[in-house]
Every structure is written in structure tokens, then in C-alpha cells.
Amino acid sequence: MQDYSDEELLAQFRASPDARQNPELLDELFGRYYSRVAIWCYRFCGTREAAADLSQDVFLKAYRNLDSFRGAAKFSTWLYTIARNHCVNDMKARATRPAQNAETLDLELQDGETPSALSSMERREAVEGMRTLMNGTLDEVEKKVMVMHFAHEVPLDGVTRLLGLTNASGARAYIVSAKRKLNAAIQRLNARHGGSS
């Protein structure tokens, strides 16, 4: 059984007429991911008790939704998506205040120059321009921190633990640094735009 791929195990499980009464196949498959899901949930929330609950929920969801798993997909990415979404949704459900993603971005950027060059572009081009700017300006860790926190809504301490950041203020320092770099890049862009017109 250990020689089978995840997808082969799942195919055998599905092909078995009394699969739900013979848990060995699924035990083997899930067992391969217990540690990875536990680590992910633990780093996301930071406590053993909450991580145990989250991890159990992830496998319960996976178990219940096995029928919706696409055969062409990889089991690992499917389970990863469940784990990531469940952790974020659970955190939101428990939050007393809504996330402040857009506001946080907004406040910081108001300190910078008015980005006339980007704002004058068409919306789609402006987003593409920002993507290029971000890609050329930020280092690898800053990009990961920004995407994790602002796109995937992972809390800052969760980002710190997931990425194993060991600096004193963790992910927050990378966000401050990323915003400073982006502000400076926008100012340079505006200066060039103003100089050439």
C-alpha cells in the first residue's frame, strides 16, 4: 500500500464497493498528511488545542468531500487548499473585528506621492503596472508576506510562523519594508512621468 501514489490509493478506495467499511486505504492516504496539516494549522493559529481542532476539521472536510475530488487533480494540492481555506474561514468566524486589509494598504500609501502615472492608466493596465512594480521592487520574502497577509488573509503572527521568520517583529517588519519600497518606487515612477511630459 505504501508504494501507491496518493491518487492510486484514492482510486482504489473509490473502486471498492464497501470502501467506507474498509478504512485502511484512506487511513494510509490521510496518514501521509497528518503531520503536514498539523504543522500548517499549528503555525497558522499558534496553539496546540486550536491546531488540533483545525486539523481534525480539515480531515473531516476532506473525508466528506472525497466525492468532489477531481481525478485529474493532485490530492496534495486539494488537501492543501482545504487546509488553507478552513484556517482562514475559521479565523474570520472567530474574529471580533473584520479584517482591515484594504484600509491598511490605503493608509500607508497615502503617505506617499500621488501616483498620477499609474492612476491615469486604464484600470487593467494599472493593476498590471502594479504587479510589475511589485515584482521588480520587492524581495522574495516581502512578496510572500504581502500575498499571504493581504491576499490570503493569514494573520501576521501566522505568516511569521509559517515562513519561519526569526527577526524581532516578524512579518510586520517585511510589510513595513515592502510598503516603503513600493512608495519609493511609485515616487520614482511619478518623477519620471512628470519629467518626460
Add this chain to the structure above:
Amino acid sequence: MANNTANDLAQALNGGDECPSVDDLVMRIDGQLGGKLRGEAESHLAGCAHCQAELALFREFTSSAARPEEQADIDAIVKKLRKNSPAKRTPWWSALFKTKVWMPAAAALAAAVLVVTFVIPKHRIAQTEISSDMGAFRSARVNTVAPLGDVTQVPAELRWLPVPGATQYRVAVSEVDRTQLWNATVDGSVANLPVTVTRKIVPLKTLEWQVTALDAKGVALAESTGQKFRLAPNR
């Protein structure tokens, strides 16, 4: 104008229409879909911070080992997961019945369980039944069935597993900003969605629903977490 820039940055961080799902991304980069798609994916990846982060996070998930300071906690969680695996749906005592020599003992055990059941207060019975249904998972949860995650058709109803002791269920559908679109109280474990809600289920718009199980006095017995779903875009 600063707002525009913040919106642009938020959109850039969220990825665009051209960004593949993490599953597609991994399969393309790993070359499982052929060299041409791999080349295209690498080219996209080089200029997309969103997908770079997405891939890095997935690699983190698959390859990460517990750090020394995490090891004890991770071991404890894994031990609990092994014990409570949802795959082990067969009750532990069923193995006893496979061996005939254990039959008398198993029968005695069943009798003892019956006796104990009769002296357990009523509210404890409800909790026990929920627990036995889901192994050792949270007892005060309503377990939702559908819709969850990406769906391919506009769902006509919300479905969940019945909760022992519940006589009614209160359901609510909200926008992701918590603006409530609809709520209702129903008798069974299915709630039909009204047209006012189904009309709002459009591709890529995420909605959230939640269900609360109520006893005959209207007291909440169990509650689901907020369940998000959205209509997948047409491919």
C-alpha cells in the same frame, strides 16, 4: 488617487484572471501537463508575485518538517488525528463482534451501555449522540453538507446533517462582509433557497451560510461555522 493605488495593489496581490489555480500551477510547473504548458507557467511565474507566493506556500506545506520547539505539540496533534481519523467510521467495538469468543462479553458490554444510557440526563444524551456520529470531533457543531467551496451550478438548497434532539434549524445566508441576505427557520435538514438569494449567486461571488440547530424550546444546541461557497467561473 491613493485609493486607486491601494486597490491596484490589492488586485495585484490577489492575482489575476490569468493566474492558474494552485493545482494547475503545481502540475504545470512540475511538467505533468507537458513542456509547453510548463514553459508558459514558468514565464507567468517570473512576473507574478501572487503565483510565486502561492507556489512557495504549497511547497512549504508539502515539505515542511516540525521545528524542534514545535515537535511536542505536533506529535500530540498527530496522535490525536490518528486516533480520531474520520476514515475509521466503524465503531471500535465492532472488531469484538468479528470474533465469536468475544460475543458474550460484547453482549454484556452492550447491555451495560444500555443501562448507562438510561441514567444519563437528557441533555447529555444529545451531546453523546452528536459525538458518536463524528468520532471525537467537536460536539456542538452542525456538520454542513452542501454547498461548500466552488460549485458548478447555482444551488437550490442548503443541506446539513441532522442533529439529534434538534426540532428546528435556523439558517442564514450572508455576503462576505456579513450583510445578511436571507434567514429562515426550517424543520428538516434542508432549506430551499428563495429566488432573492439564488439570483445573487453569480460566478466568483462568494456567499456564506450558517445553520444553528434548535431544540423544542428554541435553545441553540449546535451551530455550524460560516460556510463559504461560490459559483465557479465557466471554463
